Amino acid sequence: MQTDTPTATRFTVRELPYAYDALAPQFSEETLHYHHDKHYAGYISKLNELVVDTPYASQSLEDVMLSADGAVYNNAAQAWNHEFYFDQFSPRPQSAPQGALLEAIDRSFGSFERMKTQMTTAAVGLFGSGWVWLAAGPSDELVVVSTPNAGNPMREGLRPLLCIDVWEHAYYVDYRNRRADAVAALWERVDWKTVGERYEHK
Numbered sequence: 569m570q571t572d573t574p575t576a577t578r579f580t581v582r583e584l585p586y587a588y589d590a591l592a593p594q595f596s597e598e599t600l601h602y603h604h605d606k607h608y609a610g611y612i613s614k615l616n617e618l619v620v621d622t623p624y625a626s627q628s629l630e631d632v633m634l635s636a637d638g639a640v641y642n643n644a645a646q647a648w649n650h651e652f653y654f655d656q657f658s659p660r661p662q663s664a665p666q667g668a669l670l671e672a673i674d675r676s677f678g679s680f681e682r683m684k685t686q687m688t689t690a691a692v693g694l695f696g697s698g699w700v701w702l703a704a705g706p707s708d709e710l711v712v713v714s715t716p717n718a719g720n721p722m723r724e725g726l727r728p729l730l731c732i733d734v735w736e737h738a739y740y741v742d743y744r745n746r747r748a749d750a751v752a753a754l755w756e757r758v759d760w761k762t763v764g765e766r767y768e769h770k
């Protein structure tokens with residue numbers, strides 16, 4: 569007879585907000601299956617193993633990400649980061665920022681193009697695995713930050729708006745080692761309406 573383990577599936581895998589083939593050719597169906605079903609779902613699964621019989625089992629994913637350390641942190645942050653990442657793309661994206669977000673980008677970077685260039689340079693230059701973020705600071709100024717491995721700018725008091733996953737698993741199937749090509753393609757799928765809502769809804 570098996571023992572009852574009610575907390576073992578506490579965190580659940582969120583479905584993609586679009587079909588697996590909806591972001592091709594920038595992200596292939598194979599990449600999204602691997603990225604969502606193996607990598608992201610793997611972090612959720614590992615996290616569920618780690619939090620059994622700990623105080624984390626009764627917390628939200630975001631609270632775990634904000635307070636945990638070590639392996640619990642790594643898996644919670646990777647799960648949170650991937651949900652945030654998948655949510656920012658669309659089969660029919662708004663192709664440029666508007667309104668308050670565009671004004672903030674112009675204030676902080678000079679132009680939308682300069683913001684994209686700064687983020688692309690950071691993504692191409694980040695050594696190893698990690699994430700590059702567009703984030704808002706305490707006075708709503710925008711910054712580009714690089715975080716290694718499972719980093720998240722909320723741990724530094726910043727509000728994330730957009731992220732680039734530069735782990736090889738995010739692009740190797742489609743682009744092999746050409747990270748710059750992967751980042752260039754990513755811009756074509758970013759939905760700036762979603763990013764603008766993140767900026768305005770604090």
Ligand code: MN
Pocket residue numbers: 603607650733735737738
């Ligand atoms: Mn990833």
